[in-house]
Amino acid sequence: MNNKNLYLPEMATINEVIEETANIMTFRVILNNPDAMENFSFEPGQVGQLSSFGTGEATFVINSPPTRKEYLQFSVMRAGEVTSKLHSLKPGDQVGVRAPLGNYFPYEDMKGKDILFIGGGIGMAPLRTLLLYMLDNRKDYGKITLLYGARSPVDMAFNYEVSSWLERDDLETHLTIDAEFEGWPHTVGLIPNVLLDIAPSPENCVAVTCGPPIMIKFTLQALEKLGFTDEQIVTTLEKRMKCGVGLCGRCNIGTSYVCMDGPVFTYAQLKELPNEL
Amino acid sequence: MELVKYLKSADLKSWLQELARENRVFAPRNEGDSVIFAPFDPEQEIAIVHPATLPPKKTVFPQSEKLVDFTYSKDPENLSRIMIDGKEVLPEGTAVVFGGRPCDVRGFTMFDRVYLAEKSTDIYYQARRENTTFITLACEKPETTCFCHWVDSGPTDATGSDVLATVVDGGYVLEALSDKGSKLLTSTLLENGESRKDEARKAHEKAAELLQDAPDLSGAPKKVLQVFDTMEFWEEAAAKCLSCGACAYLCPSCYCFNITDETIGMKGTRIRSWDNCMSAQFTMEASGHNPRPTKAHRLRNRVGHKFSYYPDIHDGVISCCGCGRCIKSCPVGTDIREIVLQAIEYEPAVGEEQADEQ
């Protein structure tokens, strides 16, 4: 019998805070127990519950890749109570971490294939972990394309590394914003439209996408138009979660618990589930 | 080894008092118009004529319980830095629950499959479950809202119980069903019950005879899922629902919870408390999107979970015990039996099937 306490977080210290945009902050945290930090292992796409004690817990993807383990990185968009409290924290402050939780991107099955990342807004966070993992294991994957969009340049998280992504010749990066903005040298247009313009080939390719529901809806349509099958599309869901371990009953879609069976699903798998997204 | 004892009705309180020396003992008692499980008090009548209004769910799964205590302290090296220490608060001590009904106690077996699963064992639940002994009272006759025999159970089903108590002339026949149960039956107040076994058997048969024919629910998991997209069906079922959540709170097998924090000064606790999927907030996402935006969607989840999703995951076991509490206590008369039967009988209107395919 497994006697681990499912609800007791590891105490951790915030090592670095990065102000990404007006409403997104990135936290790099280190578990206080050096053994726990040393032995911490996770897969790209898994999530964690971050607690600010006294306020509560909320779910975030671990967006640093497993190949870089000096710290665990979470990017937090302000949405309500816990996220606002987290935004008030500084380096040195204490948080609780319950992680890793959930399933992960099928990166083994993706080996030898071309990869198309399509991220919108904070939806770039889960893609970042997989993208960096693949860049760290570059020879295992074919052509990698990234389409990353945000409302405006100031809403674009991970700005500081996007420039280095643009410079790489083993990564094709497209950046887009919703509307014209002075000095913006990249594409302007909604993600699904830009996707149709780039028109990547579905041949031996897997598309990985995450973003707000409306973007996902039209991106799926665009991918279909380009000839991607449901099996070739991978996405990650943001259901409301509480326990993260399949007990509290909050995150189910029919028989599927997003906290255990997800958050990563292929579009083909999502279509099998009852229609309750 | 089968252990059977006989307890005179007049000795019930004395026996519970004996048990209360080493255990927290819970028994049903009247409170206003309700019957609730409360710590045994010899001054109060034990109310066992009718099944309790509230099942003894809280004896193993408290309405609200501490998970973690945390304390804040100043870092001695850097006084502006607040350190936090979190400690688990595990339940202690043993408990005995007298007078639950078969449906009440069977409810915990619905929890067990989830809370004691290998991949995520809930050690708080596990501690209480292991340290609680159930003396279950066999039912003599069904109430109008009872339908335990529709869901593979019955008025004398002892699944999940440690002792089955049967009312016979002048007292109770107590049959031990587990080691925990046998250990309880050592008091000198108890007589050998072998000679009374037949009487108990007869009482069980009589209770079974009073049951009306049960409909076949084996097709329920598939049928309930088949009407998933037929929103008119759920809108009609939920038409009067107030989203009050009484059905879920009173249900012996509803196990959803919330986790919240409370702080006073330099101390705080993380608390788990009952939650219910009939509430609009339950699945509200931070973006404002709610996958179950109306009461129809939420009732669909409650019925779907019990009669379709849970059985799909757990070898066909329906996670409703047929206690009828949600029917009896619903302020607007929502009847889960009717909903399930209607789902089983549902025939899509001509043309609708094709429309659903698109």
Ligand SMILES: Cc1cc2nc3c(=O)[nH]c(=O)nc-3n(C[C@H](O)[C@H](O)[C@H](O)COP(=O)(O)OP(=O)(O)OC[C@H]3O[C@@H](n4cnc5c(N)ncnc54)[C@H](O)[C@@H]3O)c2cc1C
């Ligand atoms: C698998 C997964 C991965 C995620 N990854 C990320 C990530 O990497 N980065 C990120 O920023 N976000 C991520 N999220 C979303 C994030 O978990 C939520 O934004 C966060 O939980 C919001 O918490 P909060 O306490 O700040 O908001 P809350 O205060 O809980 O609620 C915010 C809003 O939700 C609604 N609400 C919810 N519950 C209640 C209630 N009880 N009462 C009233 N209103 C309520 C309201 O509309 C409210 O305004 C992820 C979510 C999931 C499930």
Ligand code: SF4
């Ligand atoms: S008890 Fe009745 S009114 Fe209240 S939530 Fe349940 S079905 Fe709706």
Ligand code: SF4
């Ligand atoms: S769903 Fe209703 S009848 Fe079934 S166990 Fe729960 S309260 Fe009892």
Ligand code: FES
């Ligand atoms: S978050 Fe509790 S069951 Fe999934």
